[in-house]
Amino acid sequence: MRIPLIAGNWKMNKSPNEAQEFAQALVEALLEEPKAEVLICPPFTALPVVADVIKNSNIRLGAQNMHWETKGAFTGEISGEFLKELGCQYVILGHSERRQYFAETDMIINKKIHTALQIGLKPILCIGETLAQRENNQTLSIIKSQLDTGLDNINDISNIVIAYEPVWAIGTGKTATPTQAEEVHNYIRNNIAQKWGNHIADKIRIIYGGSVIPENIDTLMAQPDIDGVLVGGASLKLESFLRIINFQR
Numbered sequence: 001m002r003i004p005l006i007a008g009n010w011k012m013n014k015s016p017n018e019a020q021e022f023a024q025a026l027v028e029a030l031l032e033e034p035k036a037e038v039l040i041c042p043p044f045t046a047l048p049v050v051a052d053v054i055k056n057s058n059i060r061l062g063a064q065n066m067h068w069e070t071k072g073a074f075t076g077e078i079s080g081e082f083l084k085e086l087g088c089q090y091v092i093l094g095h096s097e098r099r100q101y102f103a104e105t106d107m108i109i110n111k112k113i114h115t116a117l118q119i120g121l122k123p124i125l126c127i128g129e130t131l132a133q134r135e136n137n138q139t140l141s142i143i144k145s146q147l148d149t150g151l152d153n154i155n156d157i158s159n160i161v162i163a164y165e166p167v168w169a170i171g172t173g174k175t176a177t178p179t180q181a182e183e184v185h186n187y188i189r190n191n192i193a194q195k196w197g198n199h200i201a202d203k204i205r206i207i208y209g210g211s212v213i214p215e216n217i218d219t220l221m222a223q224p225d226i227d228g229v230l231v232g233g234a235s236l237k238l239e240s241f242l243r244i245i246n247f248q249r
């Protein structure tokens, strides 16, 4: 059985003080064990305060990016080892905003995944097609090539989470329909089964991201291959994030 993962990507939102306040409220609201694994990914600057607030809770901590080297002359970059030391268990890699605004390629993302796994961080590998690619019927071929290169040379993928995030659905209010999302999730699972076997494909979590809100969480989570969600905007407000965490299946 795959335990659902509900992850909040705060992007460049919430100062350390705001993050601390939000995390405190979330801890208080989640005193009962949620049915999903709950993860929050604040900006780097808020990680220490949030780590402190959630340390005795059932909420996990993740980062939004890291460098592929663990130390050295890389001004402005952050090492996965630093993130681990702060208590991060997960790291989002290859988010479409990193690909789009910071020129991250599948090869760079692959290097980061290798390093994250060596360090003991669980990568959340984000993949997804643009609107033009979808309209040109390239969705599945794009997904395949992002998986092929992103996961190149990785023998054990059991600690990786795949996030299918159609670029046209991120922050736009246009969610993929449950059927559209399920089609791609199922494709991803079959692709993994072909390369790593059914036992791994059955275990690996494939989560959906792109304008997830309280109004669409239940129908998305009703799909057999959707094992959770990566939430941007709706993870910034307590009420909406809580409703998403408490999805009904």
Ligand code: PEP
Pocket: 009, 165, 169, 170, 171, 172, 173, 209, 210, 211, 212, 230, 231, 232, 233, 234
């Ligand atoms: C994201 O940033 O990963 C995301 C899915 O954002 P939003 O939920 O705001 O579309």
